[in-house]
Amino acid sequence: xxxxxxxxxxxxxxxxxxxxxxxxxxxxxxxxxxxxxxxxxxxxxxxxxxxxxxxxxxxxxxxxxxxxxxxxxxxxxxxxxxxxxxxxxxxxxxxxxxxxxxxxxxxxxxxxxxxxxxxxxxxxxxxxxxxxxxxxxxxxxxxxxxxxxxxxxxxxxxxxxxxxxxxxxxxxxxxxxxxxxxxxxxxxxxxxxxxxxxxxxxxxxxxxxxxxxxxxxxxxxxxxxxxxxxxxxxxxxxxxxxxxxxxxxxxxxxxxxxxxxxx
Amino acid sequence: xxxxxxxxxxxxxxxxxxxxxxxxxxxxxxxxxxxxxxxxxxxxxxxxxxxxxxxxxxxxxxxxxxxxxxxxxxxxxxxxxxxxxxxxxxxxxxxxxxxxxxxxxxxxxxxxxxxxxxxxxxxxxxxxxxxxxxxxxxxxxxxxxxxxxxxxxxxxxxxxxxxxxxxxxxxxxxxxxxxxxxxxxxxxxxxxxxxx
Numbered sequence: 001x002x003x004x005x006x007x008x009x010x011x012x013x014x015x016x017x018x019x020x021x022x023x024x025x026x027x028x029x030x031x032x033x034x035x036x037x038x039x040x041x042x043x044x045x046x047x048x049x050x051x052x053x054x055x056x057x058x059x060x061x062x063x064x065x066x067x068x069x070x071x072x073x074x075x076x077x078x079x080x081x082x083x084x085x086x087x088x089x090x091x092x093x094x095x096x097x098x099x100x101x102x103x104x105x106x107x108x109x110x111x112x113x114x115x116x117x118x119x120x121x122x123x124x125x126x127x128x129x130x131x132x133x134x135x136x137x138x139x140x141x142x143x144x145x146x147x148x149x150x151x152x153x154x155x156x157x158x159x160x161x162x163x164x165x166x167x168x169x170x171x172x173x174x175x176x177x178x179x180x181x182x183x184x185x186x187x188x189x190x191x192x193x194x195x196x197x198x199x200x201x202x203x204x205x206x207x208x209x210x211x212x213x214x215x216x217x218x219x220x221x222x223x224x225x226x227x228x229x230x231x232x233x234x235x236x237x238x239x240x241x242x243x244x245x246x247x248x249x250x251x252x253x254x255x256x257x258x259x260x261x262x263x
Numbered sequence: 264x265x266x267x268x269x270x271x272x273x274x275x276x277x278x279x280x281x282x283x284x285x286x287x288x289x290x291x292x293x294x295x296x297x298x299x300x301x302x303x304x305x306x307x308x309x310x311x312x313x314x315x316x317x318x319x320x321x322x323x324x325x326x327x328x329x330x331x332x333x334x335x336x337x338x339x340x341x342x343x344x345x346x347x348x349x350x351x352x353x354x355x356x357x358x359x360x361x362x363x364x365x366x367x368x369x370x371x372x373x374x375x376x377x378x379x380x381x382x383x384x385x386x387x388x389x390x391x392x393x394x395x396x397x398x399x400x401x402x403x404x405x406x407x408x409x410x411x412x413x414x415x416x417x418x419x420x421x422x423x424x425x426x427x428x429x430x431x432x433x434x435x436x437x438x439x440x441x442x443x444x445x446x447x448x449x450x451x452x453x454x455x456x457x458x459x
Contacts, residue, residue, distance in 0.1 A: 178385040178402070210328055219332045 046250065048258055055259040060135070064128035068156075069246065071124060074117035075159075076239065081110045086166070088231035090224035093168035118160055125156050137260040145252040148245055155242040162234035168227060176230070177222050183213040337440035340430060344457065347375055352391050352409060362425055362437055363391060363398075366459055369410050374456040377425040377437045378411045384418040398422065412445065421445040426454045 013019055014026070025036045038044045054060055085104060086096045100107035129149065132138055138146035165176045184192040188199060189212040199206045208220055218225025253259065298306060339360050347353055347366040356362050361380040369376065378398075380388050387402035397414075398407040405416030412421045426441035435457065443455035450456070 174387060174402075178387065181386040215327045218327075218329070219334055221334065223334065225329075225332075 048254055051258060052261055054261050061259060062127065062131050064124050064131050068121055068124040068128055071117045071121040072242070072246075075114055075121065078110045078114040078117065079235065082114060083235065088166065088228050090168070090227060093166065093227055097167045097169075118163060121156055122160055125153055129153065135260060142252075142256045142260065145249060145256060148249045148252065152242060152245050152249060155238055155245065159234060159238045159242065162230040162238065165222075165227060165230045166234065173222050176226065180213050180216050180222065180226075183216055184211070186212040338436055338438035340432075341377075341427075341435040341437050343434060344375065344429075344459070347459075349373070349459070352393065354391055356437070357388075357391075360437070360439070361388060362439065364427075364435075364437070365409060367409055369456070370451070372456070373459040375427065375435070375459050376450075376456040377427045379423045379425050379439060379442065381423070382418060383413065383420045383422060384416070389422075424450060424455050427457050428454060429457070 024040045025033055027033075027037075035049045038047060038049045082100065085100050085107065087093060097111070100111050102108070132146065132149070161176075161179060165172045184190045187194045188196070189206065190196060191200070191206050191208050191211040191213070196206045196211070205211075208214065214220055216226070216229065217223070218229050339356065341356055341362075341364055347364060349366050351366060353364040353366075356364065357380055363378045363380060364375060365378060366373075366375045368374070380398075382389050382400040382402065382405055384400065384403055384405045387400050389398040389400040389405065389407065392399050396409055398409075398411070400406070400416065400418070403417050405413060405418035407413050407418065407422050410421075411424070413419070421444075424443040424445075426438040426443070428436055428438075430436040441454065443449035443452060
């Protein structure tokens with residue numbers, strides 16, 4: 001049997017309608033084609049078509065923001081896997097964690113990847129903030145992107161905090177008891193905060209039963225409703241909010257003139 | 264166009280008219296009104312939008328507070344007065360109800376009072392250390408005297424007392440839904456203690 005000509009096969013594949021419908025441009029190495037390749041590809045277009053040489057220097061950015069995003073993607077991927085087994089119900093949550101940890105093949109790996117990537121995300125988001133501060137990259141025209149970054153930092157911490165409750169063991173229950181007790185002191189909305197007594201006197205609202213803390217807890221103490229609320233916020237609320245802000249954050253880097261350069 | 268027929272095109276050499284001063288507002292709807300008649304539909308549209316968002320936001324907020332909570336009752340029966348020896352801190356109901364019942368003198372009055380075992384720092388459960396005669400929180404080291412007054416660690420205020428009274432059957436009832444706070448001067452109020 002005669003083997004088909006290699007050049008012919010190549011031509012058939014790369015000039016087929018299917019291939020050309022996905023990849024519009026070839027790999028000819030000339031400036032115009034390189035720009036077109038990047039600009040016409042949904043993944044590649046997240047990067048600028050051209051960037052300053054200093055911007056890819058690792059010693060300048062430490063890639064801290066990029067690594068934060070990478071860890072976010074790791075938590076999303078492993079978190080979705082964990083969702084196949086974990087049930088956010090008072091009776092099941094802790095046994096499900098044990099099941100994942102000790103019986104499900106690779107369950108321990110997935111859970112620990114999720115856990116360590118979450119830790120890494122929190123650490124690296126601070127490193128990123130430190131780098132941006134030290135290089136003065138928060139200065140105009142990038143001041144609004146710093147604000148978006150602070151919101152993303154808050155989302156990251158809230159993701160960690162809500163995820164902390166989900167193992168449903170003593171550590172997580174007490175950590176969240178402590179954490180949500182701070183909401184008692186919310187001005188106007190917490191029953192031990194400033195102006196709470198005045199509002200309670202006028203309207204009968206802002207009591208231990210109806211205030212910021214009980215809204216978080218779904219009751220007056222950490223219980224099964226709290227677990228469900230934190231699960232929904234952890235898996236849906238904060239990831240969507242964070243993703244939207246990340247899109248804005250990355251887009252603004254481009255619109256504000258790319259990664260800041262040395263002065 | 265009607266305008267084109269009534270206003271002939273200006274000649275090239277003709278001097279341009281000076282710009283007209285704006286016509287005085289004669290439309291009665293412009294006088295003494297905070298908005299123009301023409302913006303009614305726009306304002307109504309935005310008003311409808313804001314109203315819809317407001318109603319949905321209110322409904323969403325209210326939905327976060329269920330009418331019925333599936334939580335343990337806030338009160339429990341705690342035996343008879345005679346069960347509590349003078350000077351002792353009873354931990355009998357602490358594991359289930361997070362309350363210590365103390366028979367001791369406070370402010371010169373011999374009394375039985377119920378201290379809620381929730382640290383006022385950040386809500387952990389302190390322990391009763393009988394040898395040192397103090398309540399000690401394992402989380403951040405807050406310490407309270409037998410009366411519940413904070414004297415060490417980060418706790419910002421004394422422990423809270425729960426309502427304590429004699430029920431219909433002569434037994435002590437402790438109701439954690441009603442609390443008495445030292446810093447508000449509530450520890451002398453009826454209900455904050457039982458005369459021993």
